[in-house]
Amino acid sequence: MEAAVVVPLLLFAWIAFISLISVARAHERIQQSLTDSALALAIEAGRNEESVQSSWMVKVWAGLSALEDMETGGVQSVSGYNFSGSQVLAGDSWICLEATYQIKPMEGLIPLPGIRLKSRACTRAWTGYVPGEEERYGESGHSYVYVAENGQVYHEDRMCSHIKLSIHITDREHALTYPPCERCVGNDIWQGETFYLTETGECYHSRLGCSGLKRTIKRVESDEASISGLVPCQRCTGK
Known part of the structure; x- marks a missing residue:
């Protein structure tokens, strides 16, 4: 038993x-x-x-x-x-x-x-990065800053969150609490289940390749930035 x-x-x-x-x-x-x-x-x-x-x-x-x-x-x-x-x-x-x-x-x-x-x-990512003074001061000794395409400000830190976006994936419920991106969504509500937001963004995106999620950055001499009328970024320069 x-x-x-x-x-x-x-x-x-x-x-x-x-x-x-x-x-x-x-x-x-x-x-x-x-x-x-x-x-x-x-x-x-x-x-x-x-x-x-x-x-x-x-x-x-x-x-x-x-x-x-x-x-x-x-x-x-x-x-x-x-x-x-x-x-x-x-x-x-x-x-x-x-x-x-x-x-x-x-x-x-x-x-x-x-x-x-x-x-x-x-x-x-294996994108390459060599920290140190040479990043901000080239071999010539000139001071360099970073400017986004069509930007009106310059940045001393290449990792400033204004130009280095942190992108997050989110679901429909959370995404729809934001307005849609005019570039990749327009007036239509995206029917997919995957959406994209940035930490400081004000709209949701339906495509990871949307230009609103990209920043084209160039390095210029700080004197050139000043002559061009660019103002310092308050976030990374503290000015």
Whole structure:
């Protein structure tokens, strides 16, 4: 009588244990895929940042799709991918890929619920940056500042948030609390599920390649900036 009760319980415990190991293995492989994708995007950003900004999700999804064979051996399915926490070329050219998803273990004697997990991989884009005095003072000893295309102010810090935008992905509900970008959305409400906002922006965007999310920056001598009538940025110069 006792064996009739104990054996099924032990069998169930063993199946549950194997399923959890399979879930951990699937989670590890997804983490590795995100890490590989982040490194590949970091290298590509050194050649073409615009390409990375417009197609990073396609490349990440392609890497995850190659893991379809992991949906066997203790794992029934992996679904519900959400990349809304990702940031690409944000801040100091960082690529942070974040994916949340649900892994459903293989059903045994008692159905096991899906497990919601998160994986994250961050790396800095290989765009090149040499800090130090030479950035602001060239070999000639002249002082340099940074000016955005059609800008009316100059910046002493190339990472000033006025010219180095931090772009975030958001969902429809949050995006629609802002007015639409006149350039990429216009008067039509974007029907997609992915939207883009900047930390200091006043509108939402439907395309990562929108010109409203880009800044063309040039370095000029500070004397030239003053002669041109440009005024200092209050945020990074404190003037």
